[in-house]
Amino acid sequence: MSTLNQTSRRDFMKIAAAAGGGLFLGFNWSDTTAAPVVVDAKQIAAGSVKFNSYLSIGSDNIITIVSPNPEIGQGIKTAFPMVVAEELDADWKLVKTVQGKLDNAAFERQVTGGSGAVPHSWERLRKAGATARHLLVNAAAAKWGVPAAEITTADSKLFHKASGKSAGYGEFAEAAGKLTAPTDIKLKDEKSFKLIGQSVRNVDNKNIATGKPLFGLDFYREGMLFAIIQRPKAFGFKLKSVDAAAAKAMPGIVDVVTFENSVAVVGKSTWQCKKAREVLKIEYEKAADLESSEDHNRIFSNLMDNGEATVRRKNGDVEAAFKSAAKVIKAEYQCPFLPHSPLEPMNFFAHVREDGVELVGPTQTPDRAREAAAKITGFPTEKITVEITRQGGGFGRRLSADFAIEAVHVSKLVKAPVKVIWTREDDMTGGTYRPAVRYRFEAALDKNGEMIGYKLRGVGINSGNPTREDNFPSGSVDNLLIDSVEHKSAITTGPWRAPITNFLAYAEQSFIDEVAEAAGKDPVQFRLALLEKAKKSPAGEVKYDVDRMIAVIKLAAEKSNWGKKKGVHQGFSVYFSHRSYVAQVGEVVVEKGKPTLKNIIAAVDCGIVINKSGSLQQVRGGVVDGVGHAMFGNMTFKAGTPDQSNFNGFRLIRMNEIPEVDVHFVDNGISPTGLGEPALPPAGGAVANAFYKATKQRLRNQPFINEEAFKGIS
Structure with missing residues (x-):
């Protein structure tokens, strides 16, 4: 382990010093077994300690921790200190958080993506808070001359009931800082939590509402230049020549530079750069096939039948099962490319100096930006710092580092600090997109309506493996074949919120409804029967928790009053992703002959809910995101x-189209699992299955608005 970089350490020390010093704990995010360690503030300042995060308690009772993971709207900057405060019995109003800078040698997982931040940090944070509380209790016991076991804590205060003595944490912070931390610490029983599970406001709410500079677009450095970049307007072209004379002559323009496949206009304001870009004379030449959406349809059809498939999972004798089947059901589902379209477009600041590189901006993967900067500049990574700003959305787009790479290139070429800013059109047409995919499903039923065979082929464009071969219904069908085919394209793709499962869940869950109907069975009971099969006599390895999935199915059915509402058409969907389980029921009502989506009832098992209000918003946001993109x-x-370059051409869900979202959490006491993404995948299936109940027409392609069965509905 190495220490935090100088910038992080300086920020932490500034806040801790203002609090008057006191107790300093170091703890390791990369090792759940390593105990927190008491350190001297001078060691932190000198960089001579070998842990990678800090917790301090000052003489003024202020509690400060370093949060290493980028905050992208999922609430970890609030959830992390809540976990510490719970074990510490702290007064929440006295807890502060510092955003850590990049230090990949110190932080094991300084990434926001895959809904993994809280599961990764849960036990580490609890140990830090519990250790700090233990030290404070023992410091007070020594001064008061009483057994430590008789001292209780609450709201950042220590109490000894027998003697009537009490004190704030700050009074004993310095003494606690001179004790040795235990190597093993007892954590609270989850049933005694007081703060965890409550609704707590996001720690940045006030600053966001009052317009304080938090986001990458807010960042400004005196003397910096701005850059607007022209990239090829079509995927498959490369840069041939540039005539920048007219652009360079425009007011405020400092330079026009080229690198890789791009042309950067650099100037004193974004507007001046944008206007100058419009007069650039650029020639491109073809470098790859220029594909159209019609081409993709032909590609899908060809590869579905003739493509060389990679087998992802095979159980039993699939061909024999289909030959003996009493009934075979087949269906194909297709989804388009999608842009990420976060509210804050891509942007990044870079200053390539003679002695190193400074990077500042919104990134989900700060280490990726630093590694790229090292390759471009030749500096070792220890000479490159990355400051992480709050991010105005990302949904996987900011896992890429292309916008940071651009800033580094431009700064190096013009020898000045530069901030690259993308326009909305740049953002929507510059990639990277959710991959376009087509799925073909086949199911074999015996004479009793039992599913004895299952096939899935996924064909994706730059999708890698477009299946999740070990997800349900795998393990519940004796004879199963899942394979995939990939087409390579010049159109750039990347992770999009709940990668692959964002569409696969809809397709799988819609098809399971089709199979249940063909079997003459209730969709919920059909799923439960398959899960009981996976539990009692699994077909191959089962890599999901059957009981957790059954629990959310039953909870969603109960809370939605499944199948018992008159005049309400209900559709069911359930999915496992990012270690969590979510079941949803969509409800459609026909009003004046028009089917309208009214409600989504969601049952969620994400383990212990840390911040109830934040968790509710994560689920509701995921549902709305899933519904909106499936429909439009x-x-x-x-x-x-790209045909679409801004929101006048790319349809988003509108306020009056958003259904009520009723959320119910499973209370099972297990450690937290992912929540930023798991609510999105089941949403499309719940909606499609509900619309089928209302119209008797299947929605097999996204967006639904382009389907004949959906036209006239919205």
């Missing part, structure tokens, strides 16, 4: 050029 989201291409 569509990115199409003509000869490699």
Whole structure:
């Protein structure tokens, strides 16, 4: 382990010193077995300690911790200190958080993605808080001359009931800082939690509401330049020549530079750069096939039948099962490319100096930005610092580092600090997109309506493996084959919120409803019967928790009063992703002959809920995101050029189209699992299955608005 970089340490010390000093704990995010360690503040300042995060308690009772993971709206900057405060019995109003800078040698997982931040840090944070409380209790016991076991804590105060003595944590912080931390610490029983599970406001709410500079777009450095970049307008083109004379002559323009496949206009304001970009004369030449959406349909059809498939999972004798089947059900589902379209477009600041590189901006993967900067500049990574700003959305887009790479290139070329800013059109047409995918499902039923065979083939465009071969219904069908085929394209793709499962869940859950109907069975009972099969006589390895999935199915059915509401058409969906389980029931009501989505009832098992209000918003946001993109989201291409470049052409869900979202959490006491993404995948299936109940027409392609069965509905 190494220490935090100088910038992080300086920020922490500034806050801790203002609090008057006191107790300093170091703890390791990368090792759940390592105990927190008491350190001297001078050691932190000198950089001579070998842990990677800090907790301090000052003489003024202020509690400060370093949070290493980027805050992208999922609430970890609030959840992390809540966990510490719970074990510490702290007064929440006295807890402060410092955003840690990049230090990949110290932080094991300084990434926001995959809904993994809280599961990764849960036990580490609890140990830090519990250790601090233990030290304070023992410091007070020594001064008061009483047994430590007789001292209780609450709201950042220590109490000895027998003697009537009490004191704030700050009074004993310095003495606690001179004690040795225990190597093993007892954590609270989850049933005694007081703060965890409550609704707590996001720690940045006030600053966001009052317009304080938090986000990458807010960042400003005196003397910095701005850059707007022209990239090829079509995927499959490369830069041939540039005539920048007219652009360079425009007011405020400092330079026009080229690198890789891009042209950067650099100037004193974003507007001046944007106007100058419009007069650039650029020639491109073809470097790859220029694909259109019509081409993709032909590609899907060809590869579905003739593509060389990679087998992802096979159980039993699939061909024999289908030959003996009393009934075979087949269906295909397709989804388009989708842009991420976060509210804050891509942006990044870079200053390539003679002695190193400074990077500042919104990134989900700060280490990726630093590694790229090292390759471009030749500096070792220890000479490159990355400051992480709050991020105005990302949904996987900011896992890439292309916008940071651009800033480094431009700064190096113009020898000045530069901030690259993308326009909305740049953001929507510059990639990277959710991959377009088509799935073909086949199911074999015996004479009793039992599913004895299952096939799934996924064909994706730059999707890698477009299946999740070990997810349900795998393990519940004796004879199963899942394979995939990939088409390589010049259109760039990348992770999009709940990668792959964002569409696969809809397709799988819609198809399971089709199979249940063919079997003459209730969709919920059909799923439960399959899960009981996976539990009692599994077909191959089962890599999901059957009991947790059964529990959310039953909870969603109960809370929605499944199948018992008159005049309400209900659709069911359930999915496992990012270690969590979510079941949803969509409810459609026909009003004046028009089917309308009214409600989504969601049952969620994400383990212990840390911040109830934040968790509710994560689920509701995921549902709305899933519903909106399933119904309306569509990115199409003509000869490699995106047809949609802004929200006037790319349809988002509107306020009056958002259903009520009723959320219920499973209380099972297990450690927290992911929550930023798991609510999105089941949403499309719940909606599609509900609309089928209302219209008797299947929605097999996204966006639904382009389907004949959906036209006239919205």
